[in-house]
Amino acid sequence: MNAEQVGALIRPDIFEMEPYTPIVPFEVLCARLGLPADQIIKVDANENPYGPSPRVAEALARYPYYHIYPDPNHTVLREALEAYVGVGREHLMLGTGSDELLDVVIRLFVQPGDAVVNCPPTFGMYPFLASVAGSRTLSVPRKEDLSVDVKAIEALYADGGLSPKLVFVASPNNPDGGVLSAEQLARLLALPAVIVVDQAYVEFGGTDYSPLVPEHSNLIVMRTFSKWAGLAGLRVGYGVFPTGIIGHLFKIKQPYNVNAAAQAAVLASLEDLETLRERVRTLVRERERLYQGLQSIGYLQPYPSQSNFILNRVLGRDAAELKRGLERRGVLVRHYRAPRLSDCIRISVGTPEQNQRVLAVLREEAR
Numbered sequence: 001m002n003a004e005q006v007g008a009l010i011r012p013d014i015f016e017m018e019p020y021t022p023i024v025p026f027e028v029l030c031a032r033l034g035l036p037a038d039q040i041i042k043v044d045a046n047e048n049p050y051g052p053s054p055r056v057a058e059a060l061a062r063y064p065y066y067h068i069y070p071d072p073n074h075t076v077l078r079e080a081l082e083a084y085v086g087v088g089r090e091h092l093m094l095g096t097g098s099d100e101l102l103d104v105v106i107r108l109f110v111q112p113g114d115a116v117v118n119c120p121p122t123f124g125m126y127p128f129l130a131s132v133a134g135s136r137t138l139s140v141p142r143k144e145d146l147s148v149d150v151k152a153i154e155a156l157y158a159d160g161g162l163s164p165k166l167v168f169v170a171s172p173n174n175p176d177g178g179v180l181s182a183e184q185l186a187r188l189l190a191l192p193a194v195i196v197v198d199q200a201y202v203e204f205g206g207t208d209y210s211p212l213v214p215e216h217s218n219l220i221v222m223r224t225f226s227k228w229a230g231l232a233g234l235r236v237g238y239g240v241f242p243t244g245i246i247g248h249l250f251k252i253k254q255p256y257n258v259n260a261a262a263q264a265a266v267l268a269s270l271e272d273l274e275t276l277r278e279r280v281r282t283l284v285r286e287r288e289r290l291y292q293g294l295q296s297i298g299y300l301q302p303y304p305s306q307s308n309f310i311l312n313r314v315l316g317r318d319a320a321e322l323k324r325g326l327e328r329r330g331v332l333v334r335h336y337r338a339p340r341l342s343d344c345i346r347i348s349v350g351t352p353e354q355n356q357r358v359l360a361v362l363r364e365e366a367r
Helices: 003-007 014-015 026-033 056-064 077-085 097-108 125-132 150-158 182-189 211-216 243-252 260-270 273-295 317-329 352-365
Strands: 091-095 115-118 136-139 166-170 193-197 221-226 236-240 300-302 309-314 345-347
Touching: 014 125, 026 317, 056 260, 077 236, 077 260, 091 097, 091 243, 097 125, 097 193, 097 236, 097 243, 115 125, 115 193, 115 236, 115 352, 125 136, 125 300, 150 182, 182 193, 260 273, 273 300, 273 309, 273 352, 317 345, 317 352
Parallel strands: 115 136, 115 166, 166 193, 193 221
Antiparallel strands: 091 236, 221 236, 300 309, 309 345
């Protein structure tokens, strides 16, 4: 068979779909810019600039069983997480990042032609994973202040027509850091749908809705160790699920999805909570300092944030060109091509020294 004949065998919807666009790898950017890593300030991916607990490297070095398959049921991890999350282990399942769990949830509920609700601008994985599953994504745009338009979501169900099975809402939301109120969540939970609240950044602000899961058969909460615990490179997240859902998820997840290194890192992190929580407190203080500094830059309009990043609308100039200009000077920020975000840049909160440098470069760009 030639390439064209093979291509004809591919699912037509996937053949035509747009790929997800991740950030450019750090090493690739260093080479492209011709700058050493220590001269680059990477504030484009909401990573924790302090990295993991020092205990993680020690735990990885002494773990003796890398030649043995990991526990498919995450027994030790779920037991350790129970105390941290405050929810029984029967509600907990781990994955290779919360992205994997989002994928498994969609595959559990969605058949080709089914619909899910997305609330853009938000995390791009929701519509991407829905498309892979053959689902239609019904977009309910956020309001002008980027808050969730709950009334518009409710209207989708009012006539008994489409009845989307899943509603995805991030709180704090990526990319703006806004949160979903308890009243908004209560209204969503009254709908005939499963509500997936992605709380990847909740350690930095907003209400943690994990404790509500045992009370609601249609509420799922996603969490991760990537941000607050600095384990983004090890890819480990978890979900809090109703008991009526989690058993079915265990049926269809990959059996050895959380690797042994990730397990060792999570256990070490949970044994060093005070160190990690102090780093989170530092990042929250720095977020507020960075926000104040960004407000003083005339061509930026920062959004208030409850996360470890700040979205900025760029006024009177091209946001993509600003992003490239900062990049040439060794400051990496996030720019989007998506509607309503093409005139924005997102800046992750760094260390005090990094934030000071970011503000200095932004002020120099104003001249």
